[in-house]
Amino acid sequence: MVTQESRTYKLAKAAILAVLIAVIPATSPLRAQGAPAAAKVQEDPLTAQYNKTMGEIDKKQFPAALKNLEDLEKKVANMGPAMQGTVCFHRARTFYLMKDWVKADTELNTFLTKYPEGTGRIIDENDNMRGVAQLTLVEVYANQSKWDPALDLLKMLRTNPLVQPKDRVNAYTLSARIVEEKSKSGSEEEKKQALGQAVGLLKQVTGGGLGTPEAREGGMRLVEVYTKLGLVKEAEQLKAEIDAKSTGSPSEIVRSNFQRIEIGDARFEAGESATELKTKEELYRQALANYQGALRRATVTRSVTKAVEMKQADLDKVVKDNPKPTPEVTEKIEKARAELESFKTIQSDFEKNKDYDAFISYRIGLCLLELKRPWEAFVAFRDIFENNPGFSKVSGAYYYYILALREIGRNSEAQAKCKEFLAKYPDAEEVSMVAVILGSISQDREEFEEAIGHYNWAKANVKKIDPATLEEIDFRIACCHFAHVDWEKARLSLDEFLKKYQRSFAREQAMYMNALCWFYQGKFKETKAGFDEYQKAYPKGEYLADVRYRQAIVKFGVNPPEIPATITLCNEWLRDYAVSKVESVVNQVPEVHTLIGDAEIRIATELDKDISTADKNLRTNAEPAQKAKYKAEKERLEKEKETHTLKAIDAYIAAARSGRTNSNALDFVLRELGKLLPGRGEHARMRDLYKEVYDWDHADPKSLNYLYEVIKATERMGDKPEFAQQAEAVQKRFSAQLAAARKKVDDLLKSDGKPADVAAAKAAVTTLSTELAAELAVVDKARQASVLAAKTEALGILSTAVAESINDRKQEGSEKLVLFLAEKLARKVKRVKPGAAVDPSAYTVANAEDEITKLLRLEENKDSLIAQARGFFAKGQLAAFLRDPVKSDFYFKKISANYKAEELSPTILAIVGDHMLAKGETKNSEGYFQYIMEHHRSSEYADYGFAGLAEIRLIQKKYKEALELCAEAIDNGVVMSKEKDIRFTKARALAETQKYDEAKKEFEEIAKTKEWKGESTAGCLYWLGVMEERQGHNAEAVAYYRRTYQAWKKYEVWSAKAYLGAARLFATKLDQKKEAKEIITEMLSKDRIKDTPEATEARILSAKL
Amino acid sequence: MRPAVRSFLTAAFLCAATQSYGQALIFKGGERWEVNDPFKLDTSVPPKPVSDPKKGTISSIKGTVVRTVNSGGTDIESTRKLSEVISIVWPNVDKLTEAQLFVSRGEPNKALDSIEPIIKFFDAFKKTPGSLWLKASMVKLDALDRLENDAVIGAFLDNLEKNDDGSSPELANKVKLARLMQRARRGEHDTVISEATDLITKMDDPDVLARLHIVKGGSLLATKKYEAAMNTYLRVPVFYGAQAEHLPKAMLGAARAFRGMDSPATKEQRLEEISNRYLRDLIATFPVSKEAEEAKKLLPKEDRLAAEADAAKIKDAAVIPDATAKPDAPKADNANNNEGNK
Known part of the structure; x- marks a missing residue:
């Protein structure tokens, strides 16, 4: 079970069962209540007294009734036995209703022994009430736990052919109940046996069909017994049969409903104990279906109320139609009245159960949690808070709601609910668990200080924390300090914990962590003492591997370091643990290798001093023997250093290779190797290592970095x-x-040698120089060829990496690689100034495009839409890197013309969509942005969707929609790199909807944001001018326009508009035509502006002035 | 025998009796006439209604039912007015089921073709217990809703309201619901949200409640209240899971709401994946519904292909299967269903 069943849940179940018993009256008591009033007695004083007595019984005025019956007994003493029997029967009935079991027992036995003809035909023409009396006596015996006489009597009733069939059926039902009751004090085995016996008895009832109310009652009982025995399938089947025969009476509705819940409970319990996952799921699903099928409170109430109303109407009609009822009608009226009362009892009992709906929601929520449908569970539990806040077991609902919140990843909300829970229900059973959840959420998110705060808050405020939880909280607090690298506090907390909880489950870990605190504080003496203590206490402890590793570090950390001892300890560690499969030990393997590497490097570094001394001696001692000695020493030391360095490199490489699961160690050794290997020219070794690491998992977020290193x-x-x-x-x-040769030239010149000799000597120098250059050129050519070959190989590696994901639309990293590739190829292109001659052998744009086609393996992926799209994207980006906007546009247009949004990745959708929008092609870009909005709302390009679509809506003059989109993006934090654009669109949409104050605030905010200074600032100033103009504030408008074209002239889009706006205002509203003309002249003198559409408009305006 | 028991046994007998016969009309005084089902057709081309001469034949236009009884070798034809019928026993009309299927498949015109004759037929005794008129009218409303033709829906609702004398709260509730759906289509979302919220507290019919949640969810979605929309839509599978015909809409709505809730800030909740999971479930569980088609459009291409492949594995695609093995909700009483037919 994923969710621990709380006691609340068990209590909830018990409560439901209690209601069930309360609202479902058993047949036998009803039988006693249902005995009709005397019908055959004449309306004489005796009859009057009899009827009065019956009325008193109905009104529960039992003492008065008994007094009257005593009087009647005397009066009928000389009458027939039927009359005497009737009085005796009613006395018994009265005692029964008073729940005076002893007197009822005596009275019923008297009736049964003294009056073999029973009540004759007085009460019922066809029933002398002996059967009823016998059944009631069974009930009385049962209430006194007189099981055996009860069962004997029932056996007699079941086998006696003279007993009426309905009573025989009831006898079976009652027998089953007694058998069950009797076993209640017995062992589990006896209880099970009794249930089996009950099944046998009840099957006798249902064997003859479910046509009568008695049979259905027995059937319902059998459903309950089946459910108890876990025979849920049989229970469901029988229940369906009973439901099909249902008459719609309130008791049947209510009972059927509760049985459905009970069957659900049985399924749920079976699900909890099932071991196989599939079976478990199926059982929970069935439980859920039963709970969902249960009628809700309103429906049950409505049905029961309707039944009561109908019964009342029937009764009223009979009474109205029979102002002077015949005895038969009187009997009918009495029966109807009794039934109405029983309906009303069910109605009022059901109404008292206010938790009904909440319990159903609660059960549904539990099933959904178990079925791993946490969102739906969240909805189910939320329903309780929204619709049944007074639910008696609301604390349980809170607890599971918190679990659901955690499952769906809403941790902050879960924490808020935890706090609310702890404040509202300090005495609830789940308090301890919730207190731990509260802190553990922060702890899991590595917000340790917050977690400690929550734990301390729980300790201080939660009254009913059990000792085990308190211990857990104390330990968690220490762990938080530890994880927060607050070593002193962690150590103190652990010390305290060890003192306080001598027999704690976490003692070993606490002792180990305590020593670690010293370790991380660099106090190696204390660390050693701590670890020694641990090793003594736990010679086969869980943390022994780590402790031994730390002991090695301690050796390395002491001053002076005990390096050989460190290496020995590390090698011993590797001997003992290198093949271990334990996760924590596997993670430690690279760390141990790293320690060896560090130790070797330390030795190598320490040799530098000796090497330097030897070198100094070598240089300062001229005497050959001494020189030779120091030379040999220097060489020996250098060789020794090299040996240690090589060992260190080997150790680091071993660490890297074993560091797949330990990213910290891996990053460290890769960094160290990055310092060592390239300097030694060991690029191949570096490449091989990175290749190996890259190949571990190409989907790893870091894999791109590894790939770059490989390249x-x-x-x-x-x-x-x-x-x-x-x-x-x-x-x-x-x-x-x-x-x-040069010396020879100098000497000849100094000695005024013959010119011919000088010339010959100079020529020799020239020849030598030429030869040198030629030989160096050969070396360089070989080098260049080698570099080119390496670069080609690198591109090949990149190409392989891209090709691996080029067909997978969902691999967002693919575009990053494509961009990387395009950038690399762009760098290869030899750029020439316009008009300059192109070297025919130079690497051109065409070559780059061909190469990109080859490297992306586009020919091989002809059938892949996304691969082809990525090809166009790569070429478009290549053109962008080569500053060729026309070509870039050409390729992006190819994408937008040929691809549906669903065929592209979010990166391409965003970049191409943005490009098309900038070109004013809104149709395709709209589809792309829409797709991002629908499918990639959590991608890093989600903001492009909002920004682009909002811009399009603005262009379409759908300002309200544009505003909604901007608000949604801002409210949900989906603004990222497009924040400026989204806010600018929002401001313009506000301006267009005449919300000038709000718009002004937005424009000013954008304009004053330093990071956004530039084109958008110009845009904001222009729009501020537009808004002032629209409000008739012409002078202010002109001021804004001026600021735009004076301060931001390089943004011709906005400055052209601002010039035109100002000129137009001067020419029209301000009637200053001269100024207008001057502005236009200035505007048209600007190279950037003179060809804009605004310039054309300005010329027309100028002509009119 | 006690009268109550007697009446129970009579009821039980009646139940048994109706199951063995077909459709029948019960007249005042308890007289029962077996009648021909005009919607049951034979296999001839073109098919003709199956007619049993021993059974009565209903004429909705004349408002009568005519039956021929052979008495002593002589055929005696007797006619009774439909207004004398006090209850109807009509266990099943295939055309009604067919119309419901057409609606869920997104073929509202075909649904209307199937449902109109049923509505016309039962029009003469629309409020008689056991009449299928209200049920058929609701299917018609669903079909019209799919067509999104407000004018026709308006006219139909006006007609329904005219017929509402207050005797059928179910009809009144369903008209209210349909009006709400109309308002939702007109974009009056705030009103729809507030009225639906109010109605939800007053209703107890699971079918109406499921529909109300879907309408409310739609308006919340339209007003970009995604969280509330999700909470509303998911109440349908959570609390009204037995109302299988409403699950496709609810699942689709919930998936859309999850999409709306998705943002970089909620990335760790993996809402797009949750949305896709609901869509995939919808396609797999209700493959022939209109919503499954919508869901396919919403799914990323790769998921869609996979979901279609899964759906293709479901052999009996013509029938909308249940999401899970759910028993029918127990019937509360006899008033609002066809219990009288048993």
Whole structure:
């Protein structure tokens, strides 16, 4: 069970059953109540007294009735036995109604033994009431726990052919009940046996069909017994049969409904105990279906009320139609009255149960939680708060509601509800659990201070926290301090915890964490003491592997570090744990390797000092033997350093390779290797390592970074160290010769040598220089070829990576790779100034486009729509990188003309949509933005959808819709990179709907935001001018227009509009034609503006002036 | 025998009796006439109504039922007025089921073709207990709602209101609901939300309640109150799960509401995935409904193809299956259903 069943739930179930018993009157008591008044007695003083007595019984005036019956007994002493029997029967009945079981027992036994003819035909023409008396006696025995006489009597009734069939049926039902009652004090086995016996008895009742009320009553009882025995299928089947025969009486409606709930409960319980997931689900689903099928309170009430009204109407009609009723009619009236009363009792009892609907919602919610439909469970529990806030078990509902909130990821809301719960229900049973949930939500979100606050709040404010929860909270507080790297507080909390909870479940962990606190504070002496204590207390402890690793770190951390000991401990650790499958140990493997690497690097670094000394000695000692000695020492030390460095590299690489599940260790060693390997020219090793890490999981968010490193290292591999060495060797080789040749030239010049000799010497220098250049060129050519080959290889790797996801529309990372690729290729293109001659061998745009087609494997993916779209996107982006807007537009248009929104990824939808909108093509972009809004609302391009669509609505003059979109985006925080655009659209929509004050605030806010300074500032100033103009504030409008074209002239779109606006105002409203002309002249003198549509308008205006 | 028991047994006998016969009219005084079902057709081409000479034949136009009884070798024809009928026993009309299916499949015109004759036929005794007139009228309303032709719906509702003398609260409630649906289509969402909220507290018929939640959910969605819309739509599968015919609309609405709630801030709730899950469930569980078609449009292409493949596996696509094995809600009383038919 995912949700722990609370005691509240159990109580809820019990409450429902209590209501069930209360509202469903058993047959036997009704039988006693239902005995009609004497009909055959003449209306003489005796009859009058008899009728009065019956009335008193009906009105529950039992003492008066008994007194009258005593009097009647005397008066009928000389009359026939039937009359005496009738009085005796009523006395018994009165005692029964008074629940005086002892007297009722005596009286009924007297009636049955003394009057073999019973009441004769006095009460009922066809019933002498002996059967009724016997059944009532059974009930009386049962109430006194006299099981055996009750069962004997029932056996007699069941087997006696003289007993009326309906009474025989009732005897079976009652027998089943007695058998069940009798077993209540017995063992579980006896109870089960009794239920089996009850099934046997009740099957006798239903065997003859369900046509009579008695049979249906027995059938309903059998449904209950089936349910108790877990035979839910049989119960449901029988219940359906009974429902089909239902007469619509209130008792049947109510009972049927409660049985449905009971069957649901049985299914739910079976679901809880089922072990197989599929069976479990099926049982919960069936329970849910039963609960959903149960009628709601309003429906039951309406049905019962209607039945009462109909019964009342029937009664009223009979009474009205028979002002002087015959005895038969009187009997009919009495029966109708009794039935009406019983209906009313059911009605009032049901009305008293105010929790009915809430219990159904509660059960539905539980089923939905179990079925892992938390959103629906959330709705079910919320219904209780909204419609039944007074629900008696509302605390239980809160608890499960909180669980549902957690399941759906609404943690802040869950915390608020936890607090509300703890404040409202400090005594509730779930208080402890809720207190823990409150803090654990913050703890899970790594908001540790907040979590500690919640835990402390719970400790201080929740009165009924059980000791186990208090212990858990104390431990969680320590854990929060620990996770929050507040070592001192964590240690103190753990110390306190260890003192307070000597037998705690978390003692081992607390002791280990306590030592760790010292460790992280760098107090190695205390750390060692702490870990030693732990190892002593828990020689096979859960944290032993970590403790041994930390012991190694301690050795490394002490001053001076005990490096050999550290390495030894690490190697021993690897020997013992390297093959472990325990997750925490697996995570530690890279850390241990890293420690070895760190230790080796430390040794290598420490050798630097000795190497430096040896080098100094080598340089300062001229004596050959000494020099040779220091040289040898330096070489030895350098070799030793190299050995340790190599060991460190190996250890780091081992750490990286084992670091798949430990990202911190992985990041650290990759960083360290990034410092070591490239400097040593070991790009291939770097590339191989990153390739291995990249291949672990291409969907990992970090995988793109690894891929970039692979590409970077691959590219660097081209520039091999041997090229530098070769170039150096060549230069070295030529430098001596060149020096000698130059010296010869100098000497000849100094000694005034012959010009021919000088010329020859100079020529020799030139020849040598040329040879040097030629040899260096050969090396460089080889280097260039190698670099090119490496770059090609890198592109190949990138191409493989892109090709892997190019067919998958949902892989958003694919576009990032496409962009990366386009950028790389754009860099390869040799750009030339317009008009300059193009080198025919140069890498051109066409080459780049061909290469991108090849690298994206577009030919291979001809049938993939998204791959082709990504191809166009890549070429469009390539053109954008090469500053070719026409070509960029060409490719983006291809996408918008040929692709439906659902065929594209959010990135392409957003960028192409934005591009098309900027070009004024709203039709396709609208579809794209709409699709983002519907399908990618949580993507990083969601804001493009809102911004684009709002802009389109503004263009379409649908200002209200534009405003709604902007408000939705802002309210839900979907603004991101498009915040400026969304706010600008909102401001313009407000302006267009004459909400000038609000619009002004928005425009001013945008204009004053530093980060947005630029075109939007110009736009805002222009619009502020427009708004002033529309309000008739011409001077203010002109001021804004001026600010626009003077301060933001480079944004011709807005400055042209501002110029025109100002000129128009001067020419018309302000009647200053001269100023207007001057403005137009200035406007038309601007190169950026003179060809705009506004310039054309300005010329027309000027002509009119 | 006690009278109550006697009457129960009579009722039980009646139940048994009706199950073994077909449709019948019960006249004042308890006389029962078995009648021909004019909607039951034979296999001839073109099909003709199946007519049993021993049963009565109803003429809605004349307002009579005519029956021929053979007495002593002589056929005696007797005629009675339909106004004398006090209750009707009409267990099933295939055309009505067919019309409901057409509505759910989004073929309202076909639904109207099927339902009109039933409404006309039962018009003569529309308020007689057991009449299928109200049920058929509701199906017609659903069909008209699908057509979104407000003028026709308005006229039909006016006609229904004219016939409402207050004796059938169910009719009055359904007219109110239909009017609300009309207002929702006109975009009066605030009014719809407030009236639906009010009506929900007053109604207890699960069918009407499910419909009210759907109408309210629609208006909340239209006004971009996504959270409230989700909460309202989901109440249908949560509390009225037995009303299977309303589940497609509710699931589609809930999926749309989840889409609306989705934003980068709620990314960790994975609302788009939850929305898609509801859509996929809808397509798989109600593959031939109109809402399934809508759901397919809303699903991302890949999910849609997968959902269609799943739906194709459901063999008996012509019948809308239940979402889960849910028993029918127990009948509260005999007043608002065809219990009298048993």
